[in-house]
């Protein structure tokens with residue numbers, strides 16, 4: 001046994017040049033390349049660690065910002081992922097009010113920004129939605145209950161669970177027929 005005279009053709013894992021290895025486990029063409037690779041590995045690990053600690057830091061910062069109703073412009077940048085310029089433009093155009101808590105202490109309200117960047121839950125009513133409560137297009141709860149032989153409690157539950165819009169007129173609660181019929185009598 002001992003050294004094999006056979007040379008094994010390989011590619012260096014650092015410089016990627018072909019070389020003849022003495023053993024199957026040789027990975028680098030030279031000591032230089034093997035040291036370079038070790039250094040690169042170490043740097044990568046360090047970078048990763050730094051990145052993770054940065055993420056941890058910003059998570060902490062974000063959590064902290066989120067507890068305050070008024071935030072600075074640079075905090076708004078972090079929280080909403082928009083640029084300083086955008087925020088200043090929003091303030092200048094009057095879309096959000098700026099609150100001055102002293103010199104160089106411009107604060108914006110988190111709620112103001114949230115309402116700008118969160119989609120409105122029910123946008124403009126469609127024509128169909130407008131006509132939902134026109135006489136003839138809606139039932140009262142007791143009409144639903146009579147028509148579909150369901151007790152009023154069940155009807156109310158269904159309305160709530162399916163988030164069906166209702167309208168109260170005096171002591172009557174109206175619900176659009178189209179939603180109710182879809183549930184009880186799907187076509």
Ligand SMILES: [Zn+2]
Pocket residue numbers: 012013014015016017028029030033
């Ligand atoms: Zn090499």
